[in-house]
Amino acid sequence: MNPAAHPPIPAPKRPIRFAATLIVLRDGPAGLEVLMLRRAEKEGDQNSGASVFPGGGVDPQDRLLHERCQEIDDAAASRRLGLPAHGLDFYVAALRECFEEAGLLFACEADGRPVALDGMADEEIAALRATTEEGAESLLRLCAERGWRLAADRLAYFAHWLTPPGMPRRFDTRFFVALAPAAQQARPDGRETVEHQWLRPAAALDPARGLRLMNVQRRILEQLEPFDSAEACLAHARGLQEIPLVMPRRAIGEGGLRAVNPEEPAYAEIGRIDPEGEGHGRCELADGLAMFLSPRVLRVTARRADVLVNAYLVGGERNEWALIDADPGDPRHRELLLASAPGPVRWILSWHDTQPRHGECIDLGGCRLRVLPRGFLLEEEKLLFIGESVSAPDFGVDDVEWLAPPSGFLLRA
Structure with a gap:
């Protein structure tokens, strides 16, 4: 029984970035399906090769698109997210990232009809996505030229997660759910995302399928599993009164360092002895x-x-x-x-x-x-x-x- 070493001096705290993720749902032959994207293999990317929902960081310029959001303003969005202001930034980021990574555009024409990308040539869709990738200012010009409004009102706030302390990059992420837009097909961008699948949550969680799932994706898929239809899940999300912040912690288990979720027995102890996530806590x-x-x-x-x-x-x-x-x-x-x-x-x-x-x-x-x-x-x-x-x-x-x-x-x- 050799005692573990005293905890080391904590490393400097890592900055936390804001992010937004859109969980896109549809009804398949057997019920609710969720869109999963496989991230490209990249050195230094903690999510390299993982199956994820479309999403990414909030850009300060996302605020420019508030004026192009349909049926929801910043005050209402901020109340829903429990923020004093700038809550609509997260809705915009989720929509923008979904179009960039998955090729699904949640937007309406000037007359209120949903934008139908299926009627456009592949070259035109590629040009639209390239414009979006230039930033919020370019997307704002695009929406103004075409009379589009971003369908932020179709998003329902679903979950709030914070990356564990000690990770190389940390994100404070708001998760939204929405029904897949009609007359559009998911198309990975080929750079950030290289493959997509529509899967029942249980199928995505099945080890036999071999998806690499990060802790947060696994936990959200487990939350989605009980719903029989996309509409039922969306109605549930719209009815949520309070959405707590979930911050896993990291600790050593039988298989090495892993995420420990708040309901696990070791969670409180890990927070006491290793608040900065240096990895000297134990979960078993x-x-x-x-x-x-x-x-x-x-x-x-x-x-x-x-x-x-x-x-x-x-x-x-x-x-x-x-x-x-x-x-x-x-x-x-x-x-x-x-x-x-x-x-x-x-x-x-x-x-x-x-x-x-x-x-x-x-x-x-x-x-x-x-x-x-x-x-x-x-x-x-x-x-x-x-x-x-x-x-x-x-x-x-x-x-x-x-x-x-x-x-x-x-x-x-």
């Missing part, structure tokens, strides 16, 4: 794993009767340690724990012992461990080591923020 516990939860606390996990249990070594400035052991009855287990200690173990504590007494404090050197009726409180970290169920915590103290249980990960009190 294992027999023999010893890891620092802070410079003062080392957790040692071991298998006891087919159950993984935790013991904790708590120390301070003098490098004298207290061992908190849920089950002190196994001498071999105790020896393994003592061997994991970074320094001499002066105190051996258990929830089964009557000594030390309630209210007493153990001075560890720069920090104190207070004895409570149902646990031991590391006062400086507001961390309570508990030895029983936490279903109805009532510890008789107010200054507890974290719980260290006899099995599993740290919990918020």
Whole structure:
């Protein structure tokens, strides 16, 4: 049981870019289908080769297209996204990126009819997309010349995700859903996207299909799977009252570094010990794993009767340690724990012992461990080591923020 190294000095925070993604839906023979694009293989692209929904970064010039948006203004868009202003930028970016990457244009003619690209020559469509790729200013001129209005009102806000800390590039992304425009065919641009498929969500998720799915695409496909039709999904999205921000974190599991979603047991602990995503958190516990939860606390996990249990070594400035052991009855287990200690173990504590007494404090050197009726409180970290169920915590103290249980990960009190 070699303890994991102390967390390194955090790297500088990476800038976060705003982005928008459009999940395009249609009804196929078996029900709802979603448009999936395969990104081109590119060195340095964290999504290289992945199957994604059309989308990309918000451009400051997207604001120029507010005047060409149909039936929705910036105030309404901002309210829907929970922003003070500039919410319509995300709608515009989603529409613009969808046309650039997938060749689907959500727009209306001057008389209100949907733009029908299928009636145009391939060369004309290619020229339109090339103009769009020049930026929002060029798209604005194009819309003005043709009398087009962007059909922003056809988009329904669906999800809000933030790339985990520690990733090379981070995006604060708003996801929208919309029904595929009639009289138009999806056409990857051949540079950013090289292939497209219309798939049932379950088919896209099927490992046998072999799609490379990023965490967010996988989770959104799982959300889409229950809907029988595109209209049902769109109605659901329009009825959502609050859309929470979802920010996964990164941690080490059996297969290496991976995304950990908020509902997973390790999520809160990872945020506490590795807020910048440097990769020294764990999302799976294992027999023999010893890891620092802070410079003062080392957790040692071991298998006891087919159950993984935790013991904790708590120390301070003098490098004298207290061992908190849920089950002190196994001498071999105790020896393994003592061997994991970074320094001499002066105190051996258990929830089964009557000594030390309630209210007493153990001075560890720069920090104190207070004895409570149902646990031991590391006062400086507001961390309570508990030895029983936490279903109805009532510890008789107010200054507890974290719980260290006899099995599993740290919990918020």
